Amino acid sequence: MKKFVLAACLALSFALPSAHAQSATPVDPDSAAAVKELLIAMNYRDTMRQTFEQVQKNLPAIMLQGASAAIKNNKALTEAQKNEAMAKASREIPQAAVAMGAIFNDPALMEELVAEFVPLYARHFTAVEIRQLAAFYKTPVGTKMMALTPQISGEAMQISQRIMSPRVSAAIEKVLKAQ
Secondary structure (H helix, E strand, O other), rough: OHHHHHHHHHHHHHOOOOOOOOOOOOOOOOHHHEEEEEHHHHHHHHHHHHHHHHHHHHHHHHHHHHHHHHHOOOOOHHHHHHHHHHHHHHHHHHHHHHHHHHHHHHHHHHHHHHHHHHHHHHHHHHHHHHHHHHHOOOOOHHHHHHHHHHHHHHHHHHHHHHHHHHHHHHHHHHHHHHH
16 A cells, blocks of 8 residues: 555656745735735636646546556566556555545645745746736636636646656656565
C-alpha cells in the first residue's frame, strides 16, 4: 500500500501544474487591492472550484493509468503478480482518490491560494497593469475566457495526461524498482 500511495502521489504531482515556490514579500496596499480586484473580476474562486472539480473527476483515471502502466512495465513481476497488483490498485485507487480529493475540498485551500497569489501577481505586474487585466476580465471576451477556462483546463489536462503518461509511468516504475 505504501508503494502504491507513493506512486499515486508521484503521478498526481506530475499531473498537476508545478508550483514555483517563492517567499512572500511584502506587497504595497495598492497592489494588494488591485490583485484582489483582479481575482474578483476573474471570478477566481468559482473558476478554481470548477477546476478542482475537474481534477477530482479525472483523478482516479490519472492514478489508475499511472499505476497500470507501471505495473504492466514492471519486468520483475510475473503475469499473476501483475494481475494481483492491478486488482489491488483498482481496489485502492478510489480510496486514495478520495483522500487526495479531500485536499481540494479543504475550505482553507482557497484562502491560502489567494494569500499567495497577491504577492505573485504583485511581483510580476504593477498595480496599474493589474487593474488593466481586471478591466479586460470585465469585458465580454474576458468573461467568456474565464467561463471557458475550466473546460479548456480539463481538455488541456487530458492532452497533458496523454502526452505525459509514458514519462510518468517510467518515473513510477523507477521508484517502484528502487524500493
